[in-house]
Amino acid sequence: MIRRQFDFEKKYQDFMSKLDQLKDEAQGMDFDLQKELVELEARMSGIREEKYQNLTAWEKVLLSRHPERPGTNDYIEYLCESWVELHGDRQFADDQAIVGGIGIFQGQPVTIVGHRKGKNTRDNVRCNFGMPQPEGYRKVYRLLRQAEKFNRPVITFIDTPGAYPGIGAEERGQAWAISKLLMTLSSLRAPIIAIVIGEGGSGGALALAVGDRLFMLSNAVFSVASPEACASILWKTPEKAEEMAEALKITANDLLNLRIIDGIIAEPIGGANQDFEMTASQIRMTLERELHNLVKQDIDGLLQERRQRLRKLGQHFVQEVK
Amino acid sequence: MFKNPLGKKKYIEINVSREELMHDVAFPGKYTCSACSSSMSEDELLVNNWVCPRCNFHFALTARERILALCEEDSFEEFNGGLSSTNILGFPGYEEKLARGQQETGFNESVITGLAKIGGYKTVLGIMESRFMMASMGVVAGEKICQAAEMAIKEKYPLIMVAASGGARMQEGMVSLMQMTRTSMVIGELHAQGILFISILTNPTTGGVLASFASLADIIIAEPGALIGFAGPRVIQQTIKQQMPERFQRSEFLLEHGMVDMVVERANLKETLGSLLTIHVGGK
Numbered sequence: 311m312i313r314r315q316f317d318f319e320k321k322y323q324d325f326m327s328k329l330d331q332l333k334d335e336a337q338g339m340d341f342d343l344q345k346e347l348v349e350l351e352a353r354m355s356g357i358r359e360e361k362y363q364n365l366t367a368w369e370k371v372l373l374s375r376h377p378e379r380p381g382t383n384d385y386i387e388y389l390c391e392s393w394v395e396l397h398g399d400r401q402f403a404d405d406q407a408i409v410g411g412i413g414i415f416q417g418q419p420v421t422i423v424g425h426r427k428g429k430n431t432r433d434n435v436r437c438n439f440g441m442p443q444p445e446g447y448r449k450v451y452r453l454l455r456q457a458e459k460f461n462r463p464v465i466t467f468i469d470t471p472g473a474y475p476g477i478g479a480e481e482r483g484q485a486w487a488i489s490k491l492l493m494t495l496s497s498l499r500a501p502i503i504a505i506v507i508g509e510g511g512s513g514g515a516l517a518l519a520v521g522d523r524l525f526m527l528s529n530a531v532f533s534v535a536s537p538e539a540c541a542s543i544l545w546k547t548p549e550k551a552e553e554m555a556e557a558l559k560i561t562a563n564d565l566l567n568l569r570i571i572d573g574i575i576a577e578p579i580g581g582a583n584q585d586f587e588m589t590a591s592q593i594r595m596t597l598e599r600e601l602h603n604l605v606k607q608d609i610d611g612l613l614q615e616r617r618q619r620l621r622k623l624g625q626h627f628v629q630e631v632k
Numbered sequence: 633m634f635k636n637p638l639g640k641k642k643y644i645e646i647n648v649s650r651e652e653l654m655h656d657v658a659f660p661g662k663y664t665c666s667a668c669s670s671s672m673s674e675d676e677l678l679v680n681n682w683v684c685p686r687c688n689f690h691f692a693l694t695a696r697e698r699i700l701a702l703c704e705e706d707s708f709e710e711f712n713g714g715l716s717s718t719n720i721l722g723f724p725g726y727e728e729k730l731a732r733g734q735q736e737t738g739f740n741e742s743v744i745t746g747l748a749k750i751g752g753y754k755t756v757l758g759i760m761e762s763r764f765m766m767a768s769m770g771v772v773a774g775e776k777i778c779q780a781a782e783m784a785i786k787e788k789y790p791l792i793m794v795a796a797s798g799g800a801r802m803q804e805g806m807v808s809l810m811q812m813t814r815t816s817m818v819i820g821e822l823h824a825q826g827i828l829f830i831s832i833l834t835n836p837t838t839g840g841v842l843a844s845f846a847s848l849a850d851i852i853i854a855e856p857g858a859l860i861g862f863a864g865p866r867v868i869q870q871t872i873k874q875q876m877p878e879r880f881q882r883s884e885f886l887l888e889h890g891m892v893d894m895v896v897e898r899a900n901l902k903e904t905l906g907s908l909l910t911i912h913v914g915g916k
Contacts, residue, residue: 473862475862475863475864475867475871476863476868476871476872477874477876477877477880479863480861480862480880480881481889483847483889484863485842485847485861485862486843488843488844488862489812489842489844489846490848492817492844493816493819493820493848494820496813496816496817497817497820497821497824512800512809512840513800513809513839513840513843513862516809516810516812516813520813533805533806534800534802534809535800540802543802557721558721558723558802558805558806559805559806560805560806568807570807617817620813620817621814621817621818623807623811623813624771624774624804624807624810624814625771627718627771627804627807628715628772628775629715629718630714631715631716631740
């Protein structure tokens with residue numbers, strides 16, 4: 311059986327609350343156990359720290375999908391001094407699976423777009439669990455062109471299981487909407503910073519992950535297709551998803567080694583869902599630093615660098631045989 | 633740098649391992665169409681461009697057959713034929729799959745690119761070989777497509793891509809997904825330089841190939857009955873648990889929904905390309 315839930319944190323919390331109870335009880339005793347209990351507490355937090363530093367790929371998949379993991383809206387709220395959400399693709403609909411708009415970050419006007427999964431069941435359904443339809447990608451396209459017009463840097467947040475596999479999505483050209491975004495982002499005349507904050511699922515995630523910089527939160531994953539899907543296609547059983555997660559090299563560390571991402575934004579021990587403030591402040595620091603570097607660069611030089619960066623993706627793996 | 637894999641051969645190889653065709657058990661030497669179950673001879677299939685004479689089902693062409701069907705005689709000069717993939721991620725069983733693909737097709741990768749003359753015009757032609765790991769796009773396929781587009785820009789030749797693919801190559805993980813970005817970017821540059829790009833979608837063109845370069849052409853042609861879509865029909869079925877509309881994700885369905893410019897029978901493809909090239913290249 312594959313593990314469907316990341317339950318380490320719950321076990322840890324349960325243990326710690328029992329330990330607190332024990333400490334209380336020990337106080338009324340005629341013998342002194344405080345030293346042992348404090349040692350136990352320290353040992354347990356050591357175990358926790360070690361656990362989080364050595365999460366398996368599958369544990370990161372579960373953590374990246376954690377229902378309490380902060381999403382695009384949380385970060386927008388934290389980062390922006392002012393924020394106005396903009397709606398719709400001007401063609402068909404306003405896709406709730408993608409949020410987009412304009413705001414001010416550290417005094418700098420920015421355009422922000424990102425996947426939105428929703429906070430509770432009703433929200434999840436409204437946002438289609440973060441799986442965009444073509445309209446979502448077309449909304450992003452519209453906002454990108456707008457950002458270009460007003461010389462606004464673009465920030466994207468990636469957090470989706472993938473583009474929605476549905477009849478309507480196919481009828482209205484899901485593939486066309488995604489390829490257009492890939493082409494547009496690769497030559498957009500505005501600085502772009504992309505951050506994978508949770509689940510980076512396939513082409514539907516990639517559509518927002520093209521730019522001058524690509525970062526990942528340390529527990530985020532980014533995968534060519536979900537480990538479950540890959541396992542059922544290649545190994546004929548979704549039950550081997552854990553093994554597949556390992557084989558696909560989907561963690562931030564793996565992708566940094568493969569030179570696909572530019573850096574990792576560290577999450578606190580326990581993950582983003584345990585300490586939002588800490589995670590968000592790390593994101594703010596990264597954005598501050600990178601935006602500062604990008605906005606002062608001449609746009610033609612920036613585009614040249616972006617081109618070289620994207621053109622090289624994976625190129626060092628190409629070999630010539632005779 | 634240039635080699636001609638076709639040499640001076642002018643015959644078509646019969647490839648009986650073609651998946652949609654089965655040996656007719658009752659009549660040795662005859663084949664059965666898996667779409668309509670009618671029986672036919674090799675000769676019949678050959679003169680009919682590998683299209684079922686009864687039900688018009690378009691069987692997959694090998695890259696060699698496609699070259700012969702589209703290009704002027706001996707005009708195809710392959711480039712980058714020596715580029716080949718390695719097991720980047722150390723993915724279990726990948727080397728064996730690559731070796732089998734190479735053995736079955738005689739090519740090093742799933743995309744074959746070269747210079748070709750079509751309808752009297754010099755073009756850059758790229759063809760995806762579906763027998764090579766479902767013509768999935770890994771880093772080498774991505775690189776070859778990028779270089780084909782760059783060649784088209786440099787020489788100012790039109791680019792023609794015959795797509796057929798299961799999508800990104802899972803065995804190369806995220807490195808393969810990133811090929812969507814690279815190929816889309818280079819096609820963007822081609823458009824900025826005013827170079828014509830024609831995309832021909834054949835059965836099946838799905839996933840990461842459709843959602844990148846294949847759908848970014850000036851003109852998109854589909855072969856009749858081809859499966860064309862972002863998500864596979866099985867995935868959609870599992871997600872929505874409903875009956876699919878008739879001919880869902882087939883060429884004609886996409887034409888109806890405005891996603892492709894035309895559906896062209898294989899027999900007319902060369903002529904159609906000729907007219908399109910004349911309007912763009914030869915028009916005064």
